[in-house]
Amino acid sequence: MKHPSLMSDQTLFRDPAIFETTHLPEVFNYRDAQMNDLAFALRPAVRGFSPLNTVLRGPPGTGKTTAVRRIFAEVREVTQRVVPVLISCQTEQAPNAIYSQIFRAIFGHMPPRSGVANERILEKIALRLIERKAALVVCLDDAHYLIPDGTLNRVLSAILRMYEAWPGTHTGVFLTISDLSTDFTRTLNPATLSVLHAANVYFMPYGAEEIREILLDRIRVGLYPGVVPPAALDYLVERTYACCDLRMGLDLVKRAATTAEREARTEVTVEDLAAAFQISRHLEVATVVGTLSSGERAVLDAVLAVENEGPEQVIAKQVYERLGEREHVSYTVFHERLRKLEHLRLLDLTVRQEKGRRREIFVREGVEEVLQGPAGSSGANRCAGVCDDEKW
Numbered sequence: 001m002k003h004p005s006l007m008s009d010q011t012l013f014r015d016p017a018i019f020e021t022t023h024l025p026e027v028f029n030y031r032d033a034q035m036n037d038l039a040f041a042l043r044p045a046v047r048g049f050s051p052l053n054t055v056l057r058g059p060p061g062t063g064k065t066t067a068v069r070r071i072f073a074e075v076r077e078v079t080q081r082v083v084p085v086l087i088s089c090q091t092e093q094a095p096n097a098i099y100s101q102i103f104r105a106i107f108g109h110m111p112p113r114s115g116v117a118n119e120r121i122l123e124k125i126a127l128r129l130i131e132r133k134a135a136l137v138v139c140l141d142d143a144h145y146l147i148p149d150g151t152l153n154r155v156l157s158a159i160l161r162m163y164e165a166w167p168g169t170h171t172g173v174f175l176t177i178s179d180l181s182t183d184f185t186r187t188l189n190p191a192t193l194s195v196l197h198a199a200n201v202y203f204m205p206y207g208a209e210e211i212r213e214i215l216l217d218r219i220r221v222g223l224y225p226g227v228v229p230p231a232a233l234d235y236l237v238e239r240t241y242a243c244c245d246l247r248m249g250l251d252l253v254k255r256a257a258t259t260a261e262r263e264a265r266t267e268v269t270v271e272d273l274a275a276a277f278q279i280s281r282h283l284e285v286a287t288v289v290g291t292l293s294s295g296e297r298a299v300l301d302a303v304l305a306v307e308n309e310g311p312e313q314v315i316a317k318q319v320y321e322r323l324g325e326r327e328h329v330s331y332t333v334f335h336e337r338l339r340k341l342e343h344l345r346l347l348d349l350t351v352r353q354e355k356g357r358r359r360e361i362f363v364r365e366g367v368e369e370v371l372q373g374p375a376g377s378s379g380a381n382r383c384a385g386v387c388d389d390e391k392w
């Protein structure tokens with residue numbers, strides 16, 4: 001197909017920011033029921049009481065964070081008596097970091113970097129809330145990141161039991177969870193569960209027509225007319241639907257339009273989108289890998305090194321020995337890191353009873369590509385593998 005060429009200073013993007021993951025869309029369709037549930041949960045807080053604790057459950061890219069950002073923005077507009085704080089648990093994984101973010105939302109600056117105990121930060125938060133007669137609502141976004149080492153339990157307990165140490169405080173939480181197998185009754189202790197007592201709000205994957213409308217809305221605002229012709233749009237919708245993640249669709253449009261622009265074309269083609277898909281398909285794994293600590297990353301590297309040595313199934317003992325060549329860690333710490341990698345769905349662990357207990361390790365699809373491929377080439381199995389080419 002021939003395309004009219006573009007001048008070098010011309011662009012296909014009316015507004016490139018529209019395709020950033022941090023962009024808050026002006027139009028947020030198909031989530032009215034969920035927005036109503038969240039508004040209902042916040043109503044007591046607006047009246048000066050504790051909000052209803054709520055868990056937002058749904059696969060990645062189904063609008064959970066966007067729903068919270070929008071409802072928090074509305075709350076900020078209508079009242080000063082609620083302090084809404086959204087915290088990404090992908091980036092803030094320690095209690096101190098989380099309390100510091102809450103502190104910043106209330107005081108406008110971070111607490112002193114060192115020497116301030118968590119208890120002291122919480123006290124300052126509580127006293128200021130009482131003084132302002134304000135309720136605190138903390139959204140722990142992607143809260144499942146805090147489960148493996150017990151941080152979620154500690155943080156929830158501290159926030160939800162604030163009223164015990166500082167009577168008169170009103171607090172509540174929203175938790176977003178994209179790992180649908182998360183079962184709080186098995187990961188939180190009974191004392192925390194009894195104060196959490198949360199309602200669930202479900203974010204089911206969007207249908208193909210909903211995806212088409214949402215992407216079309218973004219394309220209309222973000223690109224010049226005609227950049228995504230009908231055949232390309234059909235391909236885009238099918239790919240996004242197969243992965244049940246809108247973020248994938250937005251990323252594909254951005255990459256494909258950038259390619260077309262670089263090649264001085266005015267339209268993206270199905271081929272541009274297919275090439276972009278090879279990079280975007282492992283987006284989620286790449287994001288998760290980016291959140292690993294250096295110790296966790298070292299364990300993952302050791303697993304892959306052992307896996308690449310031969311056809312035999314990787315077992316934990318070999319990985320521990322391989323890791324020991326680089327750093328000394330106790331077996332307990334090593335095992336905790338393995339469990340965390342399993343929890344983040346980068347690895348699967350199984351125990352086999354064969355001449356004693358063998359702990360076998362399976363690397364999930366996309367992990368190797370992310371660790372070894374060029375930046376950004378990565379890939380996760382978001383919806384039980386529907387992203388992979390065979391199913392496509």
Ligand SMILES: Nc1ncnc2c1ncn2[C@@H]1O[C@H](COP(=O)(O)OP(=O)(O)OP(=O)(O)O)[C@@H](O)[C@H]1O
Nearest residue numbers: 021025028029060061062063064065066178246247
């Ligand atoms: N109904 C919608 N209308 C417009 N854009 C949407 C809609 N739902 C989701 N999006 C967009 O899709 C992207 C992913 O949404 P969001 O981050 O809210 O998903 P999520 O469910 O929180 O994902 P994760 O669990 O991975 O954090 C964002 O760019 C968001 O703007």
